[in-house]
Amino acid sequence: MLRFMIPRILPQLCRLPLCRYSAAAIPAPSTKPEVHYNKLFINNEWQDAASGKTFSTINPATGEVICQVAEADEVDVDKAVKAARNAFRLGSPWRRMDASDRGLLLNKLADAIEQNSAYLAELETLDNGKPYVVSYAVDLPHVVKCFRYYAGWADKWEGKTIPIDGDYFCYTRHEPIGVCGQIIPWNFPLLMQAWKLGPALATGNTVVMKVAEQTPLTALYVASLIKEVGFPEGVVNILPGLGPSAGAAIARHMDVDKVAFTGSTEVGHLIQQASGSSNLKKVTLELGGKSPNIILSDANMEDAVEQSHFALFFNQGQCCCAGSRTYVQADIYDEFLERSVERAKRRIVGNPFDLKTEQGPQVDQEQFNKILGYISSGKNEGAKLMCGGGAAADRGYFIQPTVFGDVQDNMTIAREEIFGPVMQILKFKTLEEVVTRANDSKYGLAAAVFTKDIDKAHYVSNGLRAGTVWINCYDVFGAQAPFGGYKASGNGRELGEYGLDNYTEVKTVTIKVPQKNS
Amino acid sequence: MDASDRGRLLNRLADLVERDQLLLATLEALDCGKVFLTAYFVDLMAAIRTLRYYGGWADKIQGKTIPVDGAYFTYTRHEPIGVCGQIIPWNFPVMMFVWKIAPALCCGNTVVIKPAEQTPLSALHMAALIKEAGFPAGVVNVLPGYGETAGCAISHHMDIDKVAFTGSTAVGKLIQKAAGESNLKRVTLELGGKNPNIVFADCDLEHAVEQAHSGLFFNQGQCCLAGSRVFVEEPIYEEFVRRSVEKAKSKVLGNPLSPGVDQGPQIDQKQFDKILELIESGKDEGATLECGGSVWGQQGLFIQPTVFSNVTDNMRIAKEEIFGPVQQIMCFRSISEVIRRANDTQYGLAAGVFTNDINKALTVSSALQAGMVWVNCYNAMSAQCPFGGFKMSGNGRELGEYALQEYTEVKAVTIKISQKNS
Numbered sequence: 013m014l015r016f017m018i019p020r021i022l023p024q025l026c027r028l029p030l031c032r033y034s035a036a037a038i039p040a041p042s043t044k045p046e047v048h049y050n051k052l053f054i055n056n057e058w059q060d061a062a063s064g065k066t067f068s069t070i071n072p073a074t075g076e077v078i079c080q081v082a083e084a085d086e087v088d089v090d091k092a093v094k095a096a097r098n099a100f101r102l103g104s105p106w107r108r109m110d111a112s113d114r115g116l117l118l119n120k121l122a123d124a125i126e127q128n129s130a131y132l133a134e135l136e137t138l139d140n141g142k143p144y145v146v147s148y149a150v151d152l153p154h155v156v157k158c159f160r161y162y163a164g165w166a167d168k169w170e171g172k173t174i175p176i177d178g179d180y181f182c183y184t185r186h187e188p189i190g191v192c193g194q195i196i197p198w199n200f201p202l203l204m205q206a207w208k209l210g211p212a213l214a215t216g217n218t219v220v221m222k223v224a225e226q227t228p229l230t231a232l233y234v235a236s237l238i239k240e241v242g243f244p245e246g247v248v249n250i251l252p253g254l255g256p257s258a259g260a261a262i263a264r265h266m267d268v269d270k271v272a273f274t275g276s277t278e279v280g281h282l283i284q285q286a287s288g289s290s291n292l293k294k295v296t297l298e299l300g301g302k303s304p305n306i307i308l309s310d311a312n313m314e315d316a317v318e319q320s321h322f323a324l325f326f327n328q329g330q331c332c333c334a335g336s337r338t339y340v341q342a343d344i345y346d347e348f349l350e351r352s353v354e355r356a357k358r359r360i361v362g363n364p365f366d367l368k369t370e371q372g373p374q375v376d377q378e379q380f381n382k383i384l385g386y387i388s389s390g391k392n393e394g395a396k397l398m399c400g401g402g403a404a405a406d407r408g409y410f411i412q413p414t415v416f417g418d419v420q421d422n423m424t425i426a427r428e429e430i431f432g433p434v435m436q437i438l439k440f441k442t443l444e445e446v447v448t449r450a451n452d453s454k455y456g457l458a459a460a461v462f463t464k465d466i467d468k469a470h471y472v473s474n475g476l477r478a479g480t481v482w483i484n485c486y487d488v489f490g491a492q493a494p495f496g497g498y499k500a501s502g503n504g505r506e507l508g509e510y511g512l513d514n515y516t517e518v519k520t521v522t523i524k525v526p527q528k529n530s
Numbered sequence: 531m532d533a534s535d536r537g538r539l540l541n542r543l544a545d546l547v548e549r550d551q552l553l554l555a556t557l558e559a560l561d562c563g564k565v566f567l568t569a570y571f572v573d574l575m576a577a578i579r580t581l582r583y584y585g586g587w588a589d590k591i592q593g594k595t596i597p598v599d600g601a602y603f604t605y606t607r608h609e610p611i612g613v614c615g616q617i618i619p620w621n622f623p624v625m626m627f628v629w630k631i632a633p634a635l636c637c638g639n640t641v642v643i644k645p646a647e648q649t650p651l652s653a654l655h656m657a658a659l660i661k662e663a664g665f666p667a668g669v670v671n672v673l674p675g676y677g678e679t680a681g682c683a684i685s686h687h688m689d690i691d692k693v694a695f696t697g698s699t700a701v702g703k704l705i706q707k708a709a710g711e712s713n714l715k716r717v718t719l720e721l722g723g724k725n726p727n728i729v730f731a732d733c734d735l736e737h738a739v740e741q742a743h744s745g746l747f748f749n750q751g752q753c754c755l756a757g758s759r760v761f762v763e764e765p766i767y768e769e770f771v772r773r774s775v776e777k778a779k780s781k782v783l784g785n786p787l788s789p790g791v792d793q794g795p796q797i798d799q800k801q802f803d804k805i806l807e808l809i810e811s812g813k814d815e816g817a818t819l820e821c822g823g824s825v826w827g828q829q830g831l832f833i834q835p836t837v838f839s840n841v842t843d844n845m846r847i848a849k850e851e852i853f854g855p856v857q858q859i860m861c862f863r864s865i866s867e868v869i870r871r872a873n874d875t876q877y878g879l880a881a882g883v884f885t886n887d888i889n890k891a892l893t894v895s896s897a898l899q900a901g902m903v904w905v906n907c908y909n910a911m912s913a914q915c916p917f918g919g920f921k922m923s924g925n926g927r928e929l930g931e932y933a934l935q936e937y938t939e940v941k942a943v944t945i946k947i948s949q950k951n952s
Contacts, residue, residue, distance in 0.1 A: 112579060112914070115586060119541070157534065164537065164586025167914050168931060181892055470603055470947045492534070492589050509590065525892045 041144045043365045045134035050228075051082040052252065053235040055095040056245035062087040067254070069228055072141035072373040073364055073408040081228050084253035089220065089261040092249040093268055096191040096218040099246030106218065106244050115166030118213060120241040122159035125152070125202075125234065132230055134365075136202055139227045141372040141409070142327060143364045154489065155206040158507075161491035162210030169215060169512050174520075179528040185519045188216035189294060190269035192515065193262035195255070195283075196231075197275045198224035198375050199330040204274055205231045209248065210491075211511040212272075220249045220268065222259050226375050228252035255279060264290040272514065274298040274332075277429075277455075277500050296504030296514045298332065298496060300429040301457030304450035305335030305486065306472060308443075309343045311462035315484070317351040321435075323460065323486035325359060325413060328374055329383075329433040332501075333458035335486055337419075337426060338437045339446050345439045349417050352437060353398045356413040359433075361404045373409040374432060380409040383432030390416050390425040390434070400433070421449055429455070443468060447475040456498025460486050479505070531666075533638070537588030539663055540635060544581035546659040547574065547628075554652055558624055559786045561651045563794040563831075564749060566787050576913070577628040580929070583913035584632035591637060591934055596942075601950040607941045610638035611716060612691035614937065615684035617677070617705075618653075619697045620646035620797055621752040626696055627653050629928050631670060634694075637937040642671045642690065644681050648797050650674035677701060685709060692716040694936070696754075699851075699877075699922050718926030718936050720754065720918060722851040723879030726872035727757030727908060728862075728894060731765040733884035737906070739773040743857070745882060745908035747781065747835060750796055751805075751855040754923070755880045757908055759841075759848060760859045761868050767861045771839045774859060775820045778835040783826050795831040796854060802831040805854030812838050812847040812856070822855070843871055851877070865890065869897045878920030882908045901927070 051058040059082070066080040084092075099106050125132065133147035142151070171184035192212050196204040201224065212219050223231040235250045251258055259279075263271050263286035270293050273283045277299040287295045305323050307316045323335030340348045364372035374380045380403075387401055400414030411433055419426050419436040426436055440446040450459060459478040463469050473481040479496045482488060489495065489507075496505035504514045547554065554577075555570035564573070593606035614634045618626040623645060634641050645653035657672040673680055681701075685693050685708035692715050695705045699721040709717045727745055729738045745757035762770045786794035796802045809823055822836030833855055841848050841858040848858055862868040872881060881900040885891055895903040901918045904910055911917065916930035926936045 112583065112912075116582070119582075160537075160541075161534065161589065164588075164590060166586075167583065168586060168590065170931065181896075466945070467948050470945070471949060474947075474949075474951050490534075509592065523888070523892065525896070526889050527893065529896055 038145055038148050038367065039130050040367075041130070041134045041137070041148075041365050043134075043138075045131055045138055047079050047135070047229055049232040049236055050079055050252075051232075052084050052088055052092075053232060053248075053250040054088070054092045055249065056239045056243075061085065062091070067225060067252075069139060069226070070376065071138055072375050075377075075408055078138060078229070081252045083258075084222070084251035085257040086261040088251060088253070089258055089265065092220045092251055093191060093265055095246040095249055096220050097267055099244060100188070100190055100218045104244070106216070106247050111167035111169075111216070114214060114216060115163040117241055117243055118159050118163035118166065118210065121237060121243075122156045122163065124237040124241055125159065126156045128233070128237070129156075132202060132233060135233060136227075136230050137364045137372070139229045140198065140201060141364055141375060143369045143372050145367055145369075146327070151200060151203050154491075155202045158203070158206040158210050158491045162214040165211075165509070165512060166214040169516070171518070175530070176522070179525050181523045181525050181528075183521055185521065186215070187517045187519055189515055189517050190217060191267065192217045192219050193265065193268040193271040193293075194219055194221040195259050195262060195271070195273045195275065196221065196223055198226035199327060199332075201227040202230045202234065205234060207506050208272055208274075211506070212515050213243075213247070215512055215515040217515050218247050220251065220262060222251050222253055222262055225252065225254050260286065263287065266291045268293055270294040270296075270515070272296045276300055280500075280502065294514075296506075297502040298506060299457075299500060299502040301332050301334070301455045301497065301501050302337055302427065302429055302453050303333050303335050303455070303458040303460075303478065304337045304339055304446075304453075304476070305459070306446055306450060306461045307338065307340045307344065307348060308461065308463040308465070308468060309341040310464050311344075311484075312464070313344065313347065313351070316462040317348060317355060319460075319462070319486045321352060321355045321359075324435040325356070325371065325433050326487060328371055330375065330379075330431050331487070333480065333487065334431075335458075335460060336430060336434075336436060337450070338435060339440045339450065340437060342439055342441050349398070349437055352435065353415050353417075356415045356435065357399050359413040361410055361413065371413065371433060374411055376409060379431060380411065383411055383430055383434065386425055386428070386430045386432070387414055387434060390419075390423065393423045393425070395419045395423055395425060395436070421452065427453070443471060447472060451475075451477045454500040457501035458482070533589035533591065536635060536638060537585045539665055540581050540585035540588065540632060542663040543659060543665075544578050544585060546663055547578050547581065547656075550655070550659065551578070554624055554655060556787070557651045557655060559794075561649045562620060562623055563786055563797060565791055565794055567789070568749070573622055573625045576625050576911075580625075580628045580632050580913040584636040587633075587931070587934060588636045591938065593940070597952070598944070601947055602944045603947050603950075604942060604944045607943065608637070608938045609941055611937060611939045612639060613689065614639045614641050615687065615690040615693040615715075616641055616643040617681045617684060617693070617695045617697065618643065618645055620648035621749060621754075623649040624652040624656065627656055630694055630696075633928070633933040634937050635665070635669065637934060639692075639937055640669050642673065642684060644673050644675055644684060647674065647676050682708065685715075686712045688713045690715055692718075692937075694718045694926075696720040698722055702922075702924065716936075718928075719924040720928060721879075721922060721924045723754045723756070723877045723919065723923050724759060724849065724851055724875050725755060725757050725877070725880045725882070725900070726759045726761055726898070727882035728761045728868055728872060728884065729763065729766070729770060730883075730885035730887070730890060731763040732886050732890075733906070734886070735766060735769065736773070738884040739770060739777060741882070741884070741908045743774060743777045746857040747778070747793065747855050748909060750794055752797065752801075752853050753909075755902075755909060756853070757880075757882050758852060758856075758858060759872070760857060761862045761872065762859060764861055764863050767859075771820060771837070771859050774857065775837050778837045778857065779821050781835045783832050783834075793832075793835065793855065796833060797831070799831065801853060802833065805833055805852055805856065808847055808850065808852045808854075809836060809856060812841070812845065815845045815847070817841045817845055817847060817858070843874065849875070865894065869894060873897075873899045876922040879923035880904070
């Protein structure tokens with residue numbers, strides 16, 4: 013049964029740190045956006061899978077099939093890799109293009125996506141289940157900004173001339189790696205596509221991208237825009253398909269020079285092994301997390317409660333960087349817990365196309381079952397269920413916002429990534445203790461600390477083994493700031509200037525000269 | 531304002547310039563006398579691309595965090611300098627306007643810019659576009675006026691934090707003095723040149739002749755980069771002169787707005803008189819006048835494409851910047867000789883080297899005291915590549931990433947922390 017809580021207070025959504033719109037500025041969505049593209053996109057052409065197979069993509073709010081989508085497997089991957097390799101050959105239009113023109117194309121793509129924002133947001137909400145206000149006001153603007161950011165880098169990624177010993181003129185070229193396989197997840201379909209394509213195309217690579225089978229539709233529409241704005245054929249190839257077939261085919265392909273994967277740590281292990289078993293393709297991984305969110309007793313209570321709520325529940329809890337271990341200092345623990353529960357109870361779960369909705373369904377049956385399984389383990393292992401704990405509706409994959417108190421570090425819900433609307437609140441006493449406990453995880457993606465004290469802020473942020481540390485905020489992202497994990501949360505960084513390194517081969521050229529002068 | 535939004539505004543301005551490209555190119559041809567098609571395809575395209583280039587840099591200007599000794603957290607902020615005075619010349623009015631404002635705005639500065647009195651019109655249209663694009667009031671201020679009054683006021687002003695000047699070396703010196711007399715404002719200068727273009731016997735001759743020709747005659751010879759001392763190796767000297775004269779004689783002069791015209795008038799009476807005076811000095815001092823040498827046409831300020839051969843290094847036409855359609859061709863015998871002669875000047879802006887030999891190319895380009903050296907090409911420029919002079923051709927670099935330094939003030943912040951860990 014859907015719960016209709018107190019009608020949503022508009023300002024609530026506007027406190028999403030990334031949101032600059034009031035709900036009044038968001039156009040009323042069509043709840044039945046038309047699907048225009050559902051095939052494989054290879055060499056700027058739409059094709060059925062060689063096998064003719066298709067799979068269903070589901071609307072998680074209702075459990076109903078939206079449409080069939082062509083299913084790529086090894087044969088199709090091979091075709092796509094050939095197209096990408098051809099687009100990358102020496103002397104090709106893409107290789108000979110001015111770097112600034114690559115930038116121009118990326119800017120045109122950003123413009124085209126921006127013009128189609130409302131439609132893409134509708135399609136994203138239909139396929140993924142995230143609330144429309146979020147697709148429109150958060151996902152889409154970030155997608156556009158990411159493409160614009162990397163458009164700007166295209167002609168600024170500079171090698172060096174180097175003063176080596178001897179009569180030589182020595183310099184480096186920053187060359188593209190070549191054919192890049194990119195495998196992206198379902199939690200932020202369009203945004204993950206932008207994070208991958210932006211740096212790869214800015215630096216001159218060609219791409220074979222496999223999109224998640226849960227959410228293929230928006231990426232395929234963007235493929236049509238890629239063709240429309242003028243990217244040469246074969247530069248971007250997009251394949252809907254399944255991980256064990258199409259994804260694996262990319263990871264072990266002998267003619268793919270690099271693979272970038274965002275998804276679970278479990279599959280990350282497989283990707284790395286596949287690289288080792290095939291051609292040692294370069295590997296970058298963005299994997300899971302169990303990110304600690306540390307609240308010190310001098311934090312602004314109201315702000316910390318709201319931010320911590322957002323840190324866990326945003327995107328239906330389906331964020332690799334979700335603040336899923338909320339460590340609260342002992343003297344403020346009781347009040348923090350009470351306020352967090354009250355906030356969770358107020359969270360509006362419902363039809364993602366309703367502008368008042370804060371939380372939509374989980375993405376599919378598998379995730380839904382897995383999350384309910386974790387909730388059970390929480391109860392069984394002795395955590396205190398403060399609110400929620402079950403399904404939120406009869407139809408679709410909705411789960412009640414759930415809060416566990418008195419969580420201990422050794423509980424399953426404190427160690428494993430749940431990827432759902434389930435918040436764990438733990439108690440700590442001292443700074444040294446909490447830094448140790450926070451670091452006691454195989455993951456290391458993100459972390460946060462809430463405090464007014466400048467010295468404590470530095471001590472904790474310096475001590476946390478995490479790729480991103482937020483201070484007095486959470487989930488603040490910018491195309492300019494690198495993002496990635498320590499330890500089993502991944503390797504390599506995406507976004508920022510650092511993101512270009514993953515898509516570059518450095519070539520050193522050394523020329524003999526008759527006489528070197530400084 | 532977010533840095534990325536500064537970038538968005540610059541890109542929006544580029545879109546507007548692109549929208550008004552025809553109008554701006556026409557204004558430019560009218561006000562400056564430059565050939566319309568050149569204004570459209572060179573000046574305006576460069577302006578648009580430079581705006582987009584710096585639009586891309588805005589949110590990529592990054593400070594550093596620095597591992598100092600001691601229990602400190604140290605980082606740098608790359609801040610804007612503040613109010614930047616910019617004084618620009620008349621030879622590429624709208625392009626110079628963009629070269630100045632783009633990096634300045636990209637880094638977050640505000641600007642007071644004085645276009646040349648000979649060519650204020652395109653700058654004023656740009657001001658309208660800047661407002662239309664949405665730059666906040668006061669960020670860019672455009673003042674048409676004279677050097678001795680408005681320009682001087684800018685360089686002496688106690689509340690201007692930096693002055694950037696492009697123009698003659700004589701005025702560059704005044705700007706530097708003014709900064710020293712007033713508030714020690716930061717100074718960058720792009721001044722004159724007497725640029726050597728060195729052609730070896732093993733070059734592609736036809737290509738070298740063509741590049742040396744356009745390297746001098748482009749924009750009616752009114753380029754700080756003009757290759758105005760063409761050094762040709764003895765074995766090919768006669769042939770090179772013969773072909774260069776043929777090219778110069780084939781130039782079509784006329785109304786710059788007419789199709790088919792490839793050389794327009796000089797900018798004003800003062801320049802016109804100066805160029806003719808230098809041509810006379812060439813004749814008087816014994817150079818061989820191969821073609822041209824005087825006025826063209828019944829009206830306007832047109833000068834015939836002029837070529838001097840047998841020029842020696844001590845002649846005025848070999849030492850002074852002419853800034854007109856007058857090409858000097860001198861002869862040389864050895865590499866060491868030509869390097870010495872090429873560098874024997876107070877200027878140091880650009881240089882060209884034509885040869886197919888990799889060793890000569892690398893040796894000569896390393897040896898030349900010039901901010902830009904072209905090998906087997908001339909005037910090849912692009913927004914990504916830094917531009918500026920050695921010696922009295924100026925200081926500082928425009929374009930490329932290097933320009934950002936000139937519009938940035940670095941602040942180091944050091945915070946005491948209780949325990950430093952790597």
